[in-house]
Amino acid sequence: MGAEITDAKPLDAPALKPLKLANRLAGRPERPPTYGTTIQSSDGQEVVLGDPRATRALVALMNVHAVNGGAACHWGGPAALAEIMSATHGLMFAQQDRPWYEAFHFVNDAGHTENGVYALRANLGFDQMTFEDLKGFRSIESKLTGHGESHLNPEGVLLSNGPLSSAVGQSQGLAMADKTAGNDRVTLLVLSDGASMEGEAKEAFSAIPGLAAKGKVNPFVMILSDNQTKLSGRIPDDSFDMAPTFNAMETLGWQVIDVPEGHDLQSVYRAIEQAIATARGNDHQPVLVRVRTVKGYGVKATEENASGGHGFPLKGGEKIVEFVSEICGGEVPEALMNWAQELRSQWEAQEAAKAAAKGTSPSVKKDKIQSGLAQAAIQAAQEGYPVFSVSSDVQGSTGIASFQKSFPDRFVEVGIAESNMVSVGAGYAKIGFIPIVDTFGQFGVTKANLPLTMAALSQAPVIAIFSHVGFQDAADGASHQATTYFAAISSIPHTVVIAPSCSGEAHALMHAAIKKYAEDRQAGRDGESYVFFVGRENYPIHWIDG
Template identity: 25%
Template sequence: MNTSLAWLPADEFTRILDGIPDRHDRNKAFADAARINTLYSIMRAGSGHIGSSFSAADTVAWLLLEEMRSPFAGDGDIYFSSKGHDAPGLYSALIALGALPQEKLHQLRRLGGLPGHPDVSIPHMHANSGSLGMGISKAKGMILANRLTGVNRRVYVLTGDGELQEGQNWEALAGAVHRGLGELTVIVDHNKIQSDTWVAHVSDLGDIEAKFAAFGWGVLRCDGNDAHELDEAFRLREKEHAGKPAVIIADTVKGAGCATFAATSMPDGEWRYRFHSGAPAADDYLGAHRELTTAVDTLLARHGLAPLTFSHADTAPPAKATGPRLPEVYGRALAERARTDERIVALDADLVLDTGLIPFSETLPERFVECGIAEQDMVSMAGGLASRGLLPFVHSFSCFLHARPNEQMYTNASEHRKVVYVGSLAGLLPAGPGHSHQAVRDVSAVGAIPGLVVLEPANSAEARAAVGFCAETDASVYLRLVSTPVPDEAEALGAEPLATGHGRVVRAGGRTVAIGSGPVVLTQLLRAADLLAADGVDLTVVALPWLNRVDSGWLSALAADTDDLFVVENHYTHGGQADLLARALLELGAERVASFTGIGLTDVPLCGTEAEVLDAHGLSAERLAARIQDRIRPATGS
């Protein structure tokens, strides 16, 4: 069913800017109009971060309209978001000011459009976001570069309050003072909620003002959703703290601008903020749209201007895939296992909803540790738990878990501590959030850690079996979980007992063989096999869930019946399963070696819908079938 969505064309923003002389009213009207377009773009995309975009909207408007010198010129002041979730709101403001083409408003999270998180490929986006906490350090480097090249540019960085749990923020503070970086202003979007719940309940920040001041920073505080207070804070910043870095702690409301999304409207006792990510329901959209429209129209009327005039687009919401989600299946299995295995402790990095840990946290709260946005701390803590005989299961998104605490993982291995690392949101999909959240180098990053096994289950049955394997094996494990719903083809494969390094044939065929792991790759291979069958190619599909282990005897038997071998992976081609198997095949020293092709990503993953991104990277069933057909030996016919 199509939904009519309303958006504001650029000339409506021009009318606001030209027709409202009072800059505080103008800022409020602009911010709320930008919220309307932010909401539109998220609804059209089917996903995005409303709460964070809305909490920062007034601050972003003030910076772009009043504070920054020539923000769109090559030598003008710089603003960027370190927290990144507010990208849809920043895009809307840039489009409203003509800094981005208006048609981009309709292309959030689409291939060739606007990525779900900041990316420097988009004009006026000065830094990418990734694992949080990098922004202040990046700003310091920009300022030093400006000084070396003789350019006087102020730099403004927006951070989240939950983001301040990351240690790199605090590493950055002393050096900024030491070098007298008076060009640097950090604004903390202090909306009190990180991801889905309250910062104070996850890992309380304490007295933020005192902490910044202790490093020698100038510190100010204001209501970040009030233009009058923002104005005063920035004036005081220049008057009282010139010549040194300063922070403005902007107290905001997550979802500010309308009661529908405002965290102040959360029911008593509700721990979860419902609008952190994803598109709202139709009723919530309509209610919020009415609230925001009324707010802007009221300001327009105050200055003798006509109400807003909208453009409309009838759009069907993106189809939502059905099927089990492996983190949820895994989480229930872990909680069940932990009831009888008292060694198990679960640690989480501010992603309890997305890592499937709600059942564990509710049934075994004494053995659940919420670490907040602090992966290095979490992984080292796990090493300490393991040193006392416990079995820690460590959880985050794969993109964050394999990278920032990589050294800590290696140290745990050097101490022979058994730890289970569980990375959700693994691989190319979902593609909407963009490359900062697409974990496609994790296998290469952790696969060489001594004593660590990398395992990727293909479906619910295999995920449940993986929990048992993780608990029973002597090895540490990196459990790689795809978070998108498992397609029917992969779910129907069931599971066999897990034996390290052994795979299984999931579609019997001829001497053309494709190996893969996980629900995304195996589903596309099974579909590719159907396409190839129509062309007379009988593809054998093999599931090998072990990404850094292979049994030589099993591989030798498979290779003996293979003419053309393809290894397809939801990962970069370097350092993944294909490299492992190619080396293993060479070391077998067989007289006859099958032709070998590795297929995977070769460039930074793209942002867009699942279908268009799989196809763009050559991992759709159609592209895989074509690649296999082109590569196989013409004489085999199979």
């Protein structure tokens, strides 16, 4: 491309003013929290905030309702961020001279912690929310979806979240648009360390301070939960340490405030209070509040778990009384204890009903479809095919983890970075390996679309397992529902799209794909990429025996 040559000249136009858009966010709560705790602000004033212990207890209780309805839930993330969310909401809602949303943009990129936001806001009475509303969490009738969805819950969500780091660039855009419009507003972005591994986040980490230094960004505060833990385990153990990235933020142009005790509510409150004041005082430099948290905080078993109890560990109400008691240090508010005991009683009734119905109908052996894909990869490796797995954190969900456990020297995890994963797989293909990449369908067809295209154009085909497609992931919200998966991938050249219907079929098709891949490549042909789309539910291993 050559230099642009044009004789266009600046023109006169009416003053630039944004369209007048109606606000849909709810106002500040009109009552104190049902379960509050008192801290002191930097000027010595007493401030009543939502009690983080109550947030954790409410998350546990609402999660049991969702589990009883058949939905998986998050626990470790909201438990880690309870103090961050309590302090941030307390500071936003303390704004007295105008509506809080005119003074602040609040963006939660950590969508897996959104149930903690719901729990806190029900405690505060935000948007007239009650504890009864929490019982509908992840149900089809509720606007409280697994991740925040602004199209369903515009009263509570400004930017939809779910795919990690998707809201970082949008937050940058909010702050830049405010600067262009002349609005007096601070953007508050809550981010997880796992999201910081994504390319979108790293682009914004550089762009926000770079453009702020040129006067193009309104006051910007990013609050980072740093616990070095993601869905599948500890980040440094599984992939690589993120500490160098965070240590470099000051060099990139951020002012950094470090909070070593991320579960000391007063320390967290004062750090965010200081960050807001600093950003308002100098909008030419954004502020990062690096909060050291513990994923799964409040329950010893999840704190010590490698994934921090990313997924809610209880499968029903059997142990909810003990779980909530540990969160609250044995001093559970009466209403919450009654709620927990009611869930325990429901579990006992369900177990009695199961026992009474046992043996009344023949059982059909079932398994997840992706199990067949992994077993075929294991078989192919045993037969001598150079299969190599490249993952981006969700290998336990996609099923390929069983291959990785069988051959611990034949896989690598690149961190939470789906685009990078596919590109790395293409590199392995060029050297002569048979790479298998894996992630959730929605992330595969969006973040990995261009790398899949470039793999095809580079004669570097990959085999992909993209799981949780379609409405089988309905409870996680629209951000996770890969409804365009066939259309998004089928038009890529040299790409074969496969949707097996059961584990047995998946095994046969994956083995055939690996065999054909090897035959084509060894014969000097370019080869095809094979993309397997599967859901998340259990199905009969075979629809017809034999």
